[in-house]
């Protein structure tokens with residue numbers, strides 16, 4: 508028997524996070540496995556964004572420990588808008604301007620390569636953010652998250668604000684890049700389609716900690732009231748039906 512002893516790329520242990528008297532996380536544990544796409548869901552205000560910030564060291568927990576074993580991370584923030592006064596390529600190159608000694612031209616050349624990777628041509632790179640569609644802006648923000656060759660990325664609501672077709676295309680882009688680049692992905696989402704389409708596991712943040720973490724099918728069976736409402740409410744049921752029809756069609760073809 509082959510014994511594997513691979514450490515999680517991220518381990519959060521017994522995290523408590525307080526802002527004044529308000530407790531956001533309490534006794535929260537979370538492991539993220541190398542190479543997986545983990546979807547983090549939870550009600551509005553449950554503390555998902557704070558959890559991402561804690562994982563990447565932008566928020567120090569009140570107690571508990573964070574072990575992030577990634578060599579390099581990339582982040583797509585929820586409101587991670589691009590700077591309006593810079594071109595798209597300059598926005599993507601910004602982390603290189605700030606953190607490396609690359610020349611401006613070298614940084615911009617790498618930015619254009621990353622833009623191509625996410626499906627944006629060099630003309631888009633020369634434009635200003637206001638001249639791009641919402642979907643193109645998300646792609647540019649993803650290119651910026653990838654610019655320093657991360658082995659792990661954190662995406663806070665990557666498909667929020669996109670129409671369903673653009674959101675599905677963006678999901679597929681995340682999946683393709685994750686597999687091609689061997690990226691570990693943690694993404695916060697409210698989008699059930701994203702969970703079905705690309706997540707290996709789903710973690711549910713409720714009652715100040717991770718109440719369930721498993722495959723989508725197993726998590727959806729959890730008896731917690733929020734989970735039942737989320738996965739088996741009218742919207743959840745419609746999406747489950749749609750995805751089971753899709754699987755049946757794929758199996759037939």
Ligand SMILES: Nc1ncnc2c1ncn2[C@@H]1O[C@H](COP(=O)(O)OP(=O)(O)OP(=O)(O)O)[C@@H](O)[C@H]1O
Nearest residue numbers: 526529531549550551552553554555556557558585
């Ligand atoms: N720096 C801060 N100071 C004080 N309170 C904060 C701070 N950051 C977040 N909070 C509070 O922590 C709670 C969790 O916020 P968070 O943004 O993580 O929720 P969320 O699950 O990401 O919500 P949503 O799905 O609506 O984006 C909220 O009540 C928020 O007001």
